[in-house]
Amino acid sequence: xxxxxxxxSIRHVDALIPDINGVLRGKRLAIDELARLExxxxxxxxxxxxxxxxxxxxxxxxxxxxxxxxxxxxxxxPGTLCPAPCDDAVAxxxxxxxxxxxxxxxxxxxxxxxxxxxxxxxxxxTAVMAMELEFYLTEYDGARLAPRPPKSPSxxxxxxxxxxxxxxxxxxxxxxxxxxxxxxxxxxxxxxAASSEYAPGQFEINLNHTGDxxxxxxxxxxxxxxxxxxxxxHGMCATFMPKPFADLAGNGCxxxxxxxxxxxxNIFAAADPAGSERxxxxxxxxxxxxxxxxxxxxxxxxxxxxxxxxxxxxVHRSWDVNNRTVALRVPAGDPDSxxxxxxxxxxxxxxxxxxxxxxxxxxxxxxxxxxxPPRVDGNAYLRDLPGLPETWKDANDLFAASAFVAEYLGxxxxxxxxxxxxxxxxxxxxxxxxxxxxxxLRRV
Numbered sequence: 317x318x319x320x321x322x323x324x325s326i327r328h329v330d331a332l333i334p335d336i337n338g339v340l341r342g343k344r345l346a347i348d349e350l351a352r353l354e355x356x357x358x359x360x361x362x363x364x365x366x367x368x369x370x371x372x373x374x375x376x377x378x379x380x381x382x383x384x385x386x387x388x389x390x391x392x393x394p395g396t397l398c399p400a401p402c403d404d405a406v407a408x409x410x411x412x413x414x415x416x417x418x419x420x421x422x423x424x425x426x427x428x429x430x431x432x433x434x435x436x437x438x439x440x441x442t443a444v445m446a447m448e449l450e451f452y453l454t455e456y457d458g459a460r461l462a463p464r465p466p467k468s469p470s471x472x473x474x475x476x477x478x479x480x481x482x483x484x485x486x487x488x489x490x491x492x493x494x495x496x497x498x499x500x501x502x503x504x505x506x507x508x509a510a511s512s513e514y515a516p517g518q519f520e521i522n523l524n525h526t527g528d529x530x531x532x533x534x535x536x537x538x539x540x541x542x543x544x545x546x547x548x549x550h551g552m553c554a555t556f557m558p559k560p561f562a563d564l565a566g567n568g569c570x571x572x573x574x575x576x577x578x579x580x581x582n583i584f585a586a587a588d589p590a591g592s593e594r595x596x597x598x599x600x601x602x603x604x605x606x607x608x609x610x611x612x613x614x615x616x617x618x619x620x621x622x623x624x625x626x627x628x629x630x631v632h633r634s635w636d637v638n639n640r641t642v643a644l645r646v647p648a649g650d651p652d653s654x655x656x657x658x659x660x661x662x663x664x665x666x667x668x669x670x671x672x673x674x675x676x677x678x679x680x681x682x683x684x685x686x687x688x689p690p691r692v693d694g695n696a697y698l699r700d701l702p703g704l705p706e707t708w709k710d711a712n713d714l715f716a717a718s719a720f721v722a723e724y725l726g727x728x729x730x731x732x733x734x735x736x737x738x739x740x741x742x743x744x745x746x747x748x749x750x751x752x753x754x755x756x757l758r759r760v
Contacts (some may be wrong), residue, residue: 322399323347323407330400330408331358333390334537335367336425336733337615338666342390342411350397350407358411359387365413365423366736369616374739388421389414396534401499401545410534422728425668426530432675432724433529439682440578443675444655445532446525450567450663451543452560453489453517456553461750463560465516466552475516485512489519495546496521505535505542514628515564525572529675533667536569558614558662559621566622566629567663571674572647574655575682584654589637590691591646591654599644599656600688601681602674603633606643606660609673610705611715611737613661617708617744622662625697630659632701634692641696643704660704676724712737 329350332342341364345353363373363385396410413421420427436443454463465475470488479485486493493510500507506524513520521539526532540556547554559566575583575598584595614620622629630643635656638648645657656678661670680686692699705711715721716734 320397323350325404326399326407327405328407329353329397330406331390331392331411332408333360333364333411333413334425334666334668335364336423336666336669336736337367337369338425338537338540338664338668339367339369339371340537340541341367344406347407353409354392357389357391357414360390360413361385362388362413362421362423365421366732368736368740368743370740370743374736387416389416389418393426393534398503401503401542402549410537422726423732425666425672426533428725428729429530429533429668429672429675431726432672432679435679435724436575436675439679441583441682442527442576443529443678444525444527444574444576444582445529445671446523446572447532447536447667447670448520448522448568448570448572449536449539449556450513450518450520450569451540451554451556452515452567453492453519453547453552453554454560456555463553463555469550477516478514479512479516480514482512485519486510492546492550492552493519495549496542499542499546500539503538503542505538507539513565515561518565518567525574527576529671530668533671536667556663558616558619558664562621566627568622568629568659569661569663569665569667569670571658571661571670572655573658573674573678574653575678582652582654584656585652586654587651589646589648591656594682595646595654595656596688597681597685598678599635599646599681600686601679601684602644602656602658602677603635603688604686605673605677605680605720606633607705607711607714608718608720609677609715610660611708611711611733612669612673613665614708614711615666615737616664616740619662619664620706620708620711623660623704623706629662630696630704632692632696632699632703633689634696634699634701635688636692636696639692639694639696641694642692672725673721676720680720680724708737708741712741 332340366374390411393410400406400408413424456463468488508524509522543554586592634642635644636642637646
C-alpha cells in the first residue's frame with residue numbers, strides 16, 4: 317500500500333476515470349479500501365465509455381444490455397494518488413480500464429493515446445507536450461438561462477470590459493487564483509502562469525511541458541477539476557464551455573509539441589524561425605489530417621460557435637510563424653525550443669484524445685514526409701484557404717469515414733465515439749430552444 321503521512325487524515329478516496337468527453341466518473345471508497353484498490357483494481361462497466369454529455373449511456377450491441385452490461389477491470393495508474401481539491405478528508409487516484417483478460421480496453425481514451433505513443437517509441441522519438449487551458453469564472457445559479465460575468469471580489473463591480481493580460485484582474489481575483497495555485501501545488505500539477513484573457517472573467521492557465529504525454533493530459537484533467545472546485549468554494553461557476561457568450565471570446569485548449577530524437581535533441585530545432593524540415597513534415601501531417609480529427613477537437617454543438625472568423629480561434633487549415641490567426645503556430649523563440657502550437661481544440665476537449673490526434677498527425681507527416689502548404693502572410697481570417705468542417709454533423713461524418721482515424725486510434729474506438737456523438741447531436745437538434753419560442757410562437 318502507498319505510504320503517505322497526509323493519508324492519516326483521509327476518510328475516503330475517489331477512484332476516477334475520464335469518459336470520452338473527459339468527464340470524471342468512478343466511485344468514492346472508504347480509505348480502508350485503498351490497499352485493495354491498488355492491488356486488485358475496481359470493476360466498472362465498459363459502458364462508461366458510451367456515456368454522452370448528459371451522463372446517459374448510448375446503446376451498443378457489443379457493450380451494453382445485449383451482453384449483460386458486463387464489468388471490466390479498472391487499475392490504478394501509479395503515482396496518481398493525491399489529496400482531492402477543497403476537501404482535506406478525501407484523496408483521489410486515476411484509473412485506466414482493461415478487459416478481464418488484462419488487455420487495454422479499446423474505448424478508454426488513455427489507451428487510445430498510449431497506442432499512438434508506441435509508434436513514437438518504435439521510431440526512437442519522444443514527444444514533449446504542454447497544454448494551455450482557458451476558462452471563464454461566471455455567476456450561474458441555474459435559474460437564469462445564461463451565466464453572467466462575475467463581480468470583482470475586490471471592487472464588487474461586475475466585470476464587463478476586455479482587459480487582455482490585465483494585471484488588475486489578476487489582483488482582483490487573487491484569492492481564487494491563489495487557491496487554484498495551492499491545489500495545483502498539492503496535487504503536483506505544474507501550473508506555470510496565469511493570465512487574464514480577452515473577455516470579462518476569462519483566464520488562462522499554462523502548464524509546464526513534459527516528455528510524459530500521458531501525464532501532461534492527466535495534469536490538464538486535474539487542472540479542470542481543481543478550477544471547478546476552487547470556483548465553487550468562492551461562490552462562482554467555472555466553465556470550460558467553448559463559447560459561453562456569443563459576443564465574447566471562446567475558451568480554447570492550445571497544445572505545444574516538440575519531438576526529441578534518441579539523443580534528446582529537438583528534431584524541430586533550426587535557426588530558421590519556421591523550424592526544421594521535419595517540423596515542416598509534422599505540420600504537413602497535421603494539416604492533412606485536421607478535418608478527420610475535428611470531431612475530437614470540437615466534440616459538441618457549442619464547439620462550432622467558437623470556430624468563427626475574428627474570434628481568436630482558427631477557421632482554416634493554416635500555419636505560420638508567430639501568428640495567432642492560424643491553426644498551427646510556430647512560436648518565436650530560441651532555435652532549440654522550436655515547436656508547434658496547435659490552436660484548434662476548445663476547452664471542452666478530452667485532453668487524451670487531443671494529444672492522440674495531434675501526435676498521430678505529426679507521426680503521419682513524419683512517416684510520409686508530407687510537405688505543408690505555404691505559410692500564411694498576415695491575417696488568415698482574410699484569406700481564402702482550405703477550411704475546417706463548419707458543422708458538428710460534417711465533422712462527425714468525416715471522422716466516421718476516416719481511414720487515418722481507424723489506423724491510428726482504432727476502428728472500434730472510431731465507431732464508439734461517432735455513435736455517441738451522433739446520439740448527442742440528435743438529442744440537441746430535437747430540443748426546442750428559447751429562441752424558437754421568441755421568434756415563432758406568436759408569429760407563425
